[in-house]
Amino acid sequence: MRQLLLIILSTLLMVYFANAHSPLTSSVPSTSQTVPAAFDSFQFTFGESAKLVKITIQTEAGAKTELDLSNNSTPQKEHIVKSEPLAPGFYTVYWRALSNDGHPIKGSIPFKVR
Ligand SMILES: [Cu+2]
Numbered sequence: 843m844r845q846l847l848l849i850i851l852s853t854l855l856m857v858y859f860a861n862a863h864s865p866l867t868s869s870v871p872s873t874s875q876t877v878p879a880a881f882d883s884f885q886f887t888f889g890e891s892a893k894l895v896k897i898t899i900q901t902e903a904g905a906k907t908e909l910d911l912s913n914n915s916t917p918q919k920e921h922i923v924k925s926e927p928l929a930p931g932f933y934t935v936y937w938r939a940l941s942n943d944g945h946p947i948k949g950s951i952p953f954k955v956r
Contacts (some may be wrong), residue, residue: 864890864941871935871953880927881955884909885920886937892947893917895938899925902932917942928955 870885871877884897893916897909907925914921917940933955938948 863943863945863947864888864892864939865947866937866939866949869951871951873951874953876954876956877928878956879930882925882927884923884925884935886923886939887920888939888941889919890942891917891919892939892941894921894923895940895946896936897923897938898936899928900934900936930955 865888866886867889868887894911894914897911899907899909909923909925911923914923934950934952936950938946941947
């Protein structure tokens with residue numbers, strides 16, 4: 843039973859990494875993280891260098907703001923993207939990037955500003 847679990851787990855891991863390209867390994871905020879009021883500095887860390895394509899912040903009411911990526915034009919592992927200071931509330935940040943092999947990658951991170 844234990845062996846079967848290990849086989850399943852390692853197969854899943856192989857599939858994950860085969861599809862991962864340059865996955866996002868960590869972010870600030872992380873998924874479901876609560877950050878302090880006036881939060882204004884998003885951080886995206888990838889497993890390998892990646893180029894940010896589009897970062898959009900969406901409020902709970904659905905209003906969208908696209909962040910300025912003019913300081914993030916170089917592919918790299920870690921990106922810091924500034925926003926206007928955020929008011930308290932629930933948000934989702936949508937990110938799109940190009941991994942170093944040219945594949946598009948994307949994700950979304952829900953978070954809360956206290
Ligand atoms: Cu790829």
